[in-house]
Amino acid sequence: MEKILPFLPDRPSKPRTTGLTMVMxxxxxxxxxxxxxxxGSEYTDFVKLGFGTSLITPGFGEKLKIYKKAGCIxxxxxxLFEAFIIRNMFKEFVDFIDKHEITLVEISDGSYEMSQETKLECIRIISRRGTVISEVGSKKKDIVYSPGEWVTMMKSELEAGSVKVIAEARESGTVGIYNDDGSVNLLLIQEISENVGLENVIWEAPLKSQxxxxxxxxxxxxxxxxxxxxxxxxxxxxxxxxxxxxxFQFLPDNLKA
Amino acid sequence: MEKILPFLPDRPSKPRTTGLTMVMxxxxxxxxxxxxxxxGSEYTDFVKLGFGTSLITPGFGEKLKIYKKAGCIxxxxxxLFEAFIIRNMFKEFVDFIDKHEITLVEISDGSYEMSQETKLECIRIISRRGTVISEVGSKKKDIVYSPGEWVTMMKSELEAGSVKVIAEARESGTVGIYNDDGSVNLLLIQEISENVGLENVIWEAPLKSQxxxxxxxxxxxxxxxxxxxxxxxxxxxxxxxxxxxxxFQFLPDNLKA
Amino acid sequence: MEKILPFLPDRPSKPRTTGLTMVMxxxxxxxxxxxxxxxGSEYTDFVKLGFGTSLITPGFGEKLKIYKKAGCIxxxxxxLFEAFIIRNMFKEFVDFIDKHEITLVEISDGSYEMSQETKLECIRIISRRGTVISEVGSKKKDIVYSPGEWVTMMKSELEAGSVKVIAEARESGTVGIYNDDGSVNLLLIQEISENVGLENVIWEAPLKSQxxxxxxxxxxxxxxxxxxxxxxxxxxxxxxxxxxxxxFQFLPDNLKA
Known part of the structure; x- marks a missing residue:
């Protein structure tokens, strides 16, 4: 990157704990x-192999190595976690991530509505062996949590051992923290940012406007x-x-005038 | 593919006659x-070189070989067929597919409204020399066929020699079997599936929701x-x-509960 | 390209001054x-490295060479021009394009509303050292120019030295010459084409319908x-x-009938 322009915002270098970007x-x-x-390696922190694609993508083991070698996680x-859990295969899930030397685990309940206690227990167990991020919010349009419920779940999961919580939006960007048309749910996002802490949340934001x-x-x-x-x-x-x-976002006032 | 999870639906292996995927x-x-x-080769049966792109894509002859070598058709x-036909160049079309050793031919009338008899005659002739799939449905929003007309056309074309009929949706997924907003035309699809036979139809479905x-x-x-x-x-x-x-689609009831 | 079909429209070969395609x-x-x-090299005239991506894309200097070697500009x-100008760094901008041996420069005011006189002066200066294209139209939805204003600006910029003017639409295709839903602003486009001259305008048209x-x-x-x-x-x-x-666009009437 050519550092030729002044007044660009500082971005922490990797490994970083804020300014994270997760790519799917x-x-x-x-x-x-x-x-x-x-x-993209310099700008990418985490690479999520989306939903269950890992089980069916030829050469995905090699791909894990490409990402690790380039400094991404x-x-x-x-x-995928949920697909194991609903089949009562928690142990096999752990074997699977161990076999592939996966150090970061996402624990979610977007498709399979497990009890919050089960989810927290999973977070506790997995976080003893590696890094856990957990996702809050349903993938289904008809399941709507109140802002207070979002905050409570997120705080509980951070306490249980998640290093970050992810606010669900799907690949389409039309559920969870967004409205049907992809616009943001302002009240919900404010509640989360104020009460959970901005540094603790990864916002799914697939659309440029988001x-x-x-x-x-x-x-x-x-x-x-x-x-x-x-x-x-x-x-x-x-x-x-x-x-x-x-x-105009990061310019000093005298240049904006 | 790691066969690690139970209760995944069976997928026939290639070459298959159902569970087909056609990629554009x-x-x-x-x-x-x-x-x-x-x-994708394991999951792809047919690769359509979309509309007239074959005539202008450098190296497309080499590309045909790549697809064939990987086991896709x-x-x-x-x-492209219609572009030849409207110019009264049926013979040149046949020469063109022969020259490129194409074994699968799509016969459609989505842009050029030929008579159904002309289309059926083309299907009969080409199916004597190779495999034919034919497409039903106009690319134009102002041409709407009744469910009965769809069924009649599809059955006639299968009788004339098509091994599958394709239900038109365009690349955008907003005409033919779909409404303007991309939602499915339920009545039409039911009529087709019941009367033409599900195994005989390839549904164009470019959008994930579809x-x-x-x-x-x-x-x-x-x-x-x-x-x-x-x-x-x-x-x-x-x-x-x-x-x-x-x-939840393929799970046994006791796991869903 | 196989010249197998008659009645295809003529396309000028490169370097051309009409029928231009600019890719982002x-x-x-x-x-x-x-x-x-x-x-795509045969069909592409200009390649725009979009907005400020040049400053942060690893290896972009090598990429410039790939495009030039393939005969694209x-x-x-x-x-990027505007990011330098708002920082009062016109000289550094010129140094930057010289360093990278850039021969085509886009001058725009879609984000930073400089005075028309400043923009024209920039066009005059840069066009003495290379080829200039300039863009008209704001990226912001709340800044709307009348058709007459579009025409006046475009004509002034061509007189100042731009070889083409670009009609703004953004990557999304929903501002400038288009309405919110991506449909064309017919009156505006007619005014521009009649008064500025079709050969002088590059229309941004990211959507297929456009x-x-x-x-x-x-x-x-x-x-x-x-x-x-x-x-x-x-x-x-x-x-x-x-x-x-x-x-049907380029077919003789007897074939359409």
Missing amino acids: DKGLSLREAEDFMSV PYFGGT QAWFIKHFGANVNLGNIAPNEIIPLESLRLGLRGDTF | DKGLSLREAEDFMSV PYFGGT QAWFIKHFGANVNLGNIAPNEIIPLESLRLGLRGDTF | DKGLSLREAEDFMSV PYFGGT QAWFIKHFGANVNLGNIAPNEIIPLESLRLGLRGDTF
């Missing part, structure tokens, strides 16, 4: 994963997730004020 | 076609088409119940 | 840029911009009447 890989080939890393989408909104409201180093691999450079441009949507 | 290639480079095959989008709908209603092995190359792994995940939308 | 690269890797060129998105509209109204050789790299072959198919939307 839905089935890239090995060469596509290399391509993604060749431009790969992990399995929470739906990414721009979070950067404008919470700054360049808001944690964002469910970014498409080919949107990593556009997102970093947004974070730095190098795109129309956030062009 | 709109102009991939040779290396991109290799990438697609490296993860490439063919030309029906619009793919999920067909899998939920007709099972893992419904034939689907117009899938984008980078959606082949996500689609296979949907077929297997490894994604939120179809998560 | 938002952060391709080197290998992806090679892939894009391997199928790379340039930096206008937002591309088809321009080709149907202004012919195969209308200048179009903000095309995604993987849409270059589909767009060329539209230009040639090899896709449903423009299937």
